[in-house]
Amino acid sequence: MTQSKPIHFCGFLVAGPVVHSHAIWRNPAHETPFLSLAHYAGIARTLERGFFDFVFFADRLAIADRYGDSHEMGLRLGDQDATRMDPLPILGAMAAVTEHLGLGATRSTTYDAPFNIAREFATLDHISSGRAAWNVVTSMNDGEALNFGDVPHLSHDERYDRADEFMEVAFKLWDSWEPDALVLDRAGGVYADPAKVRYANHKGRWFQARGPLNIPRSPQGRPLIIQAGSSGRGKAFAARWSEVIFALQPSMARMTAFTRDVRAALESAGRAPDAAKVMMAMMPFIGETREEAEAKRDLHDSLIDPRVGLSTLAAHANADFGALPLDATIDEIADTGSQGNLAALRSIAGDGSMTIADAGKIYGRGVMCPRVVGTAQDVADELMAIVDSGAADGFVISPAFLPDTFEDFVHKVVPILQARGRARTSYDARSLRERLGTLEART
Template sequence: MSNPKQMHLCGFMVAGPVVHSHAIWRNPAHETPFLTLPYYADIARTLERGMFDFVFFADRLAISDRYGDSHEIGIGLGDQDATRMDPMPILGAMASVTTHLGLGATRSTTYDAPFNLAREFATLDHLSGGRAAWNVVTSMNDGEALNFGLAAHLGHDERYDRADEFLDVAFKLWDSWDADALILDRARGLYADPGKVHYANHAGTFFRSRGPLNIPRSPQGRPVIIQAGSSGRGKAFAAKWSEVIFALQPSLARMAAFKADVVRALEVEGRAPDAAKVMMAIMPFIGKTRAEAEAKRDLHDSLVDPRVGLSTLAAHANADFGSLPLDATIDEIADTGSKGNLAALRSIAGNGSMTIAEAGRIYGRGIMCPRAVGTARDVADELIAIIDSGAADGFVISPAFLPDTFEDFVNEVVPLLQASGRLRSSYAEGSLRERLAGAGGAA
């Protein structure tokens, strides 16, 4: 009998009061000190104790003020963009309290320069001993453009054209130091071999960069590349560059269809079907009984104002639909921002009858993140069933509350996954990339 397929696990985070769940900061059990360092350090320790492959932080570069052309709802009620601290310093702190946990940050190819990002991730990869990951985004809306002195956001396909060249430049910069360029011969006073450090000399449509990078080659050479594009162009970009593809699909059928699309796109790029691990978002609610788990879910949902979900939805759609009545259908929202998210909402609606108010409730409680609700055994069995169906290679665990969800999952679900041979019981030596490529540890 063949060994059961092991799954990869990621902890999904935002450096602020909201992740997918808009109820996190309203946790009635305790405060959520999202502006403090110990909060993030404790989460990192918990995820490493649970044998997670990595944590990654989603990020955006603007508040949400598309809904009603105002920041009143987003700031007043605390939407997903009301506060987002820079995740890179937080990952540096997480690196200092962990040994194996991979460390991923979101950075935009639309509002940064390749040299800056190449330098940031090379630094993180060195300091973490080969655990850095970059969640590549092209950014979503005009609010971000305005913060960088532009009148409007670039068009969807143009953003991806820029992103393709951005990664090309970044890879050249990471490769500008050969692996053996650093000599550090103290007796002879030789620091590095100049013949093994190369200029990039890139001159393209969007970027010019001479290089070389002013940091020696890092343990992984470059960070693990994560991508979450769900449009056709986004999937093609992910198939070209990514080693991990994060997807938020609201049903098993959509998970399977997404995975099949990824495999086809990888084939077009000449890559193996398993060259990029597809990891699906799941929000678990775990109880001693199913009734207890359902009560946790219902309490969580009761804390979400539909209007706060609409504020985040407007930001993702890059559309101000605040003038539309709440009983209007989501088909009246323009496809200008995150096209994949709107398509997923419409798939839930089926016949297009979902109202804007209903969409706000769904978005506020978890941005369409599917839930696994039940006992630890129920949740473990559901994850295993998805893996065995071939619809995913692993899961991005999205918390309903912090640190509560991660602690419940690690304490109760992880031991069941380990006992079934579906999750490592110890970390193997090596980099994050090596762990993702292989089994990653002892079953």
């Protein structure tokens, strides 16, 4: 353990009115133009000024309608799935207004085809000069299944089995062009060397894909792979494929246990225990004094209706518990959807006394994202302590308000970390993968 270990940072976004915080669109200080391109371009510039490693967008493919078997509550109150624009076009625009910031988007292995994904991220990697990242998800609820004609939804482990083969195909497609296959001999009239472009010819249980990809090999060869699985099967998948593992763990004890399990899973997969960067979600509230920061947090929390959190929780749990009384305990929610999130809620409850209403309030204020509240020095000290304990390699900063949280963090916390040698003062590597130091070959 070393006090000089660098801390990696990512900005967490959803292309809509809510991120983890369900209060974002209700910001009393100003409107949040989440349907505007200028909104996201401004955020990208701010994160690049703070030398963040990358930004990534979470995404899902359905409006939430599990709570009460209706979309009424989620749309009325503005839950996490009330609006989600496609993040890929937004990342293209972000690429145009930045030079170094990594650019990540969520895409599902359950409701897409490997060729589409490989093509999208090869394109993004080219136009951004090697800054593309893919947050791999398997999709988890019936609402998404119904939008694609797949009923019933695949089982939890079956989704990951499919995802493993999906990744195998995508990697074959990205590797179908050798790095020097593109010749561009203008005088001789030779565009590419066909001997260095291969067919994939994949035939498996889930997919058939001939290939090759119709895009030359991109600067990184493939996007940086991000994954956030927290179940046993999810961790095994992440250990095989991921270069960044995103985790939302509500306490220091759970952060430490999660990272310990990830390191062991990486070794079991034949990789070095530090082959993937573990980055924990964190929501900062920053004030000139601790009291001011606490007042910001309390104002934020006062904007949360527990029912909006319950609508999102029902979607994540893939369970309609709207018929349960609000004083029922969360132990009565079935383990059908996001198993990691339900397990985390139960760990917070401890003795099992957390009610569904309590869970809704916690979910609404930040989907269990841990919060650090205090002065910029307080925030910097706590983040350094977590990394120095070995519980994380960095943080996915989740905003309470936009762009307010990112601006506060970049202008107040980052300079303190830079002075301590814990945050970068320049972008010293061109590609995102080089910057994160995850150059290990994956097969």
